[in-house]
Amino acid sequence: MSLKQMQGQYQAQAPLTSAHIAQTMTLLFMTSAELLQTIDVELGKNPALEAINEHRCPSCGRRLPEFGPCPVCSQSKTMDPDETIVFISPRDDFYSYNGNGSSYSNDLPDDPYSAANLDLPSYVLRQVAPELDVDEREIAAMILTNLDEDGFLSIEISDICRFHHVSLEKVEAVLKKIKRCDPIGVASRNIREALLAQVEHLSESTPVPEFVRRAIADHFDLLSKHQYSDVAKLLDTTVQKVKLVSHYISENLNPFPARASWGTFREPNDNTPEVYQHPDVLIYYLNNKPGNPLVIEIITPSRGTLRINPLFKKALKAQPGENQEEWKKDLDKASLLIKCIQQRNNTIRQLMEKIVSVQKSFIIHGDTEMQPLTRAEIAIELGVHESTISRAVANKTVQLPNRKIIPLSTFFDRSLSVRAVLREIVENESHAMNDTELLNSLQKKGIQVARRTVAKYRAMEGILPAHLRRVQKFATA
DNA sequence: CTATGGCACGGATT
DNA sequence: AATCCGTGCCATAG
Numbered sequence: 001m002s003l004k005q006m007q008g009q010y011q012a013q014a015p016l017t018s019a020h021i022a023q024t025m026t027l028l029f030m031t032s033a034e035l036l037q038t039i040d041v042e043l044g045k046n047p048a049l050e051a052i053n054e055h056r057c058p059s060c061g062r063r064l065p066e067f068g069p070c071p072v073c074s075q076s077k078t079m080d081p082d083e084t085i086v087f088i089s090p091r092d093d094f095y096s097y098n099g100n101g102s103s104y105s106n107d108l109p110d111d112p113y114s115a116a117n118l119d120l121p122s123y124v125l126r127q128v129a130p131e132l133d134v135d136e137r138e139i140a141a142m143i144l145t146n147l148d149e150d151g152f153l154s155i156e157i158s159d160i161c162r163f164h165h166v167s168l169e170k171v172e173a174v175l176k177k178i179k180r181c182d183p184i185g186v187a188s189r190n191i192r193e194a195l196l197a198q199v200e201h202l203s204e205s206t207p208v209p210e211f212v213r214r215a216i217a218d219h220f221d222l223l224s225k226h227q228y229s230d231v232a233k234l235l236d237t238t239v240q241k242v243k244l245v246s247h248y249i250s251e252n253l254n255p256f257p258a259r260a261s262w263g264t265f266r267e268p269n270d271n272t273p274e275v276y277q278h279p280d281v282l283i284y285y286l287n288n289k290p291g292n293p294l295v296i297e298i299i300t301p302s303r304g305t306l307r308i309n310p311l312f313k314k315a316l317k318a319q320p321g322e323n324q325e326e327w328k329k330d331l332d333k334a335s336l337l338i339k340c341i342q343q344r345n346n347t348i349r350q351l352m353e354k355i356v357s358v359q360k361s362f363i364i365h366g367d368t369e370m371q372p373l374t375r376a377e378i379a380i381e382l383g384v385h386e387s388t389i390s391r392a393v394a395n396k397t398v399q400l401p402n403r404k405i406i407p408l409s410t411f412f413d414r415s416l417s418v419r420a421v422l423r424e425i426v427e428n429e430s431h432a433m434n435d436t437e438l439l440n441s442l443q444k445k446g447i448q449v450a451r452r453t454v455a456k457y458r459a460m461e462g463i464l465p466a467h468l469r470r471v472q473k474f475a476t477a
Numbered sequence: 478c479t480a481t482g483g484c485a486c487g488g489a490t491t
Numbered sequence: 492a493a494t495c496c497g498t499g500c501c502a503t504a505g
Binding site for chain 2: 374375376386387389390393394412434435436452455456459465466467
């Protein structure tokens, strides 16, 4: 790309230097976690830069975006549900949990790579953080730092109340939010509670057999001792059914939530590794109510809003001393950095707006609704070079309303919807279909691919070939 | 003989 | 320019 072309992309900004362009490019490429470190370095050694930290929304406690009113509270009354809200949020608290004290700190991990591989408390914290009110954060931190190796809460709730001088209800409310996080049921006080949380979670998406809930809630100790006949009597049902319940529990629920991914072993067959990355963008329903407009929150990790230190400016004017040259250099560097960060934010904001307008139904309804989309299309629409989009997309992650964290590049995966349909077909098949039959089924749904491609997608989804499915799925039939 | 997976090619994408 | 992805051909396992 020529310099002229590049400058064309940034015509919105005042006079440009090649340094500016180079830096914006670099910044675009960075994850918000990496950006934080860059800014920290700049802030640390550059007296001309200052972060102000004063704007908080009076009603919801969120840091306000760089410009305008709080998009969460002030607009919530009159929002058109089809509209989406995009804003850039300096949410530094995402990055400042120190992982072993009961408070937030500004310490960063020494090794930047260790941040990607989180321990259980941090992993959970980062999931609940978007839902926590300001006064709930300390409570959440205390809960999460007192988990034992199985993920159970190892202190009494009353102790938390006393420590933070809050009501029992308040703590329970936080606890409830935490239990919904992955691993589901984490921070329960015992196995029974963990199982109940999982049943709760499962029943939101799939039907749960009758009696399961009640059996766990009311007769768990009998059930765990395999005294099925007693349980059956109490539930007024047959022993046969209680056995089914017991089977369902052992098949679908995990009594020690934390052991699935932490602790001694890891899932051997997960192709999406368990390592958690900070999301760079959050997408959620306004006030977390499905049906509300979507809110796109772009995380900017700077503490507060960056600006040129006014004291520094003043001092420079007042004292044309011998340091002036050096100070001026610092000042220029600082304002350059600020401009570049704004540029970065601007590009990402536009990008996300476009992506969400195209992929809205994927975000809401899931994999099958994924629309084909290329970086080039977006680049043309936004009038920027495609490599700009490439950089902005690379290495970034998005948290969807269902709390799944996916790479931003997923929005450009053409084959995802086809693979989702394929999965559906195989799940509902009445006999083990071979690849050619699967191909026909896909074509009936209007999807054109080659037979060889069906095989590849099948492998990608971890679906066994037909002759092996036959023995696994239809063993008795 | 059929179903599937390996390899490599070419076009699209980054 | 480098990489990714869908596809065709062919070997081979069942």
